[in-house]
Amino acid sequence: MSKTQEPAITKVSDLETRDAKWIALKKLEFTDQTGKSRTWEVATRKTRGQAGVDAVAIGNILLHPSHPPATMVVIQYRPPLDAYTVEWPAGLIDADETVEQAAVREFKEETGYDCRVVSISPVQSADPGMSDANMQMAMVEVQLEENAPLPEQRLDDGELIERVTIPLADFYERLVEYSKQDRMIVAAKLFHFAAGFHFARTQKYI
Amino acid sequence: MSKTQEPAITKVSDLETRDAKWIALKKLEFTDQTGKSRTWEVATRKTRGQAGVDAVAIGNILLHPSHPPATMVVIQYRPPLDAYTVEWPAGLIDADETVEQAAVREFKEETGYDCRVVSISPVQSADPGMSDANMQMAMVEVQLEENAPLPEQRLDDGELIERVTIPLADFYERLVEYSKQDRMIVAAKLFHFAAGFHFARTQKYI
Numbered sequence: 001m002s003k004t005q006e007p008a009i010t011k012v013s014d015l016e017t018r019d020a021k022w023i024a025l026k027k028l029e030f031t032d033q034t035g036k037s038r039t040w041e042v043a044t045r046k047t048r049g050q051a052g053v054d055a056v057a058i059g060n061i062l063l064h065p066s067h068p069p070a071t072m073v074v075i076q077y078r079p080p081l082d083a084y085t086v087e088w089p090a091g092l093i094d095a096d097e098t099v100e101q102a103a104v105r106e107f108k109e110e111t112g113y114d115c116r117v118v119s120i121s122p123v124q125s126a127d128p129g130m131s132d133a134n135m136q137m138a139m140v141e142v143q144l145e146e147n148a149p150l151p152e153q154r155l156d157d158g159e160l161i162e163r164v165t166i167p168l169a170d171f172y173e174r175l176v177e178y179s180k181q182d183r184m185i186v187a188a189k190l191f192h193f194a195a196g197f198h199f200a201r202t203q204k205y206i
Numbered sequence: 207m208s209k210t211q212e213p214a215i216t217k218v219s220d221l222e223t224r225d226a227k228w229i230a231l232k233k234l235e236f237t238d239q240t241g242k243s244r245t246w247e248v249a250t251r252k253t254r255g256q257a258g259v260d261a262v263a264i265g266n267i268l269l270h271p272s273h274p275p276a277t278m279v280v281i282q283y284r285p286p287l288d289a290y291t292v293e294w295p296a297g298l299i300d301a302d303e304t305v306e307q308a309a310v311r312e313f314k315e316e317t318g319y320d321c322r323v324v325s326i327s328p329v330q331s332a333d334p335g336m337s338d339a340n341m342q343m344a345m346v347e348v349q350l351e352e353n354a355p356l357p358e359q360r361l362d363d364g365e366l367i368e369r370v371t372i373p374l375a376d377f378y379e380r381l382v383e384y385s386k387q388d389r390m391i392v393a394a395k396l397f398h399f400a401a402g403f404h405f406a407r408t409q410k411y412i
Contacts, residue, residue, distance in 0.1 A: 007238050015231040016222045022247045025221040028285045032213050040285035041228045043249035069411035078334045079234045079246035085334045122385030124394035126333045132286045160239050168412050179328030188330035189398045196402025205275035206374050
């Protein structure tokens with residue numbers, strides 16, 4: 001798929017839960033710590049499978065014989081923001097997959113690379129005030145070979161995902177630069193990881 | 207407000223967008239990079255104000271004359287997860303507030319402390335595949351005095367927020383420990399910051 005024009009929102013309309021395929025609103029009634037009855041409104045996905053976890057994000061380290069250690073981020077148009085997001089590769093976990101399987105599959109689809117899973121994080125809550133969406137982060141390594149060509153992605157129809165390799169030493173600064181660009185926004189999870197990485201390397205507290 | 211019982215969900219029902227007060231579903235129609243018409247379903251907040259940003263999270267450093275540098279996290283029952291979340295203090299930005307003002311106000315409400323804002327991050331996307339929710343992170347410092355009592359929080363009716371101080375040196379490990387506890391989940395933004403912090407301090411790549 002070649003990029004021939006800028007994507008654009010043509011219409012926004014209210015969507016009722018009964019008409020939605022992927023997401024829903026729920027009204028929760030609960031008793032709080034004092035025994036009082038209260039309510040909360042929550043957005044939820046309709047797609048959660050056996051893993052009990054919606055999504056996996058794939059923190060990754062690219063190791064190359066002659067280039068500095070780097071990480072690969074993906075840039076794609078995200079209709080909810082009407083903007084291009086900078087994220088680590090990520091995706092929903094299919095109904096019959098483990099988190100590890102989803103990480104390897106999604107990483108292959110979005111980057112073209114086979115990877116080795118180094119660790120899997122605990123389950124994390126994506127946006128706990130608004131939704132029940134949850135995720136785990138996989139950390140993976142990719143061993144590159146000298147002069148090997150960039151592999152082909154395995155994208156679904158309609159997916160156009162740009163790959164960008166960022167040297168680890170420039171990780172945070174490059175995300176800050178992306179944030180200054182028009183119609184571009186860095187995903188909070190990626191930015192927070194990079195901010196924590198940068199903080200550790202520059203802080204004078206400990 | 208004293209904690210007298212465990213909170214519990216008593217009823218979950220579908221909520222239609224027309225009946226929701228805080229959040230909504232929208233159907234987006236857009237043309238992609240090839241000119242093809244496509245649709246996307248998105249969850250959105252109804253509360254965004256003049257800042258154009260939904261929320262602020264407050265990364266914080268507590269400096270004490272005789273204790274090691276630390277950060278304060280808050281633990282509260284979150285109905286969307288039916289669990290207790292570990293997060294940095296955070297909140298929605300009011301319609302007439304700047305991000306800095308919201309950070310200082312929310313930090314005072316949830317922790318009781320006055321703080322000095324050190325930096326404000328670019329706008330970040332909370333969960334870009336599912337919602338248009340966005341946020342900025344404020345980094346703040348609090349200078350504590352020897353033997354000063356823990357200040358009173360300024361919580362809304364119904365809010366019960368536990369404060370926990372974690373030495374920076376134990377930041378990541380403590381979040382991993384929390385993740386193992388029953389009915390407890392760490393928010394993804396906090397976990398990713400701590401994971402990036404830990405990664406920088408333990409990685410052998412650069």
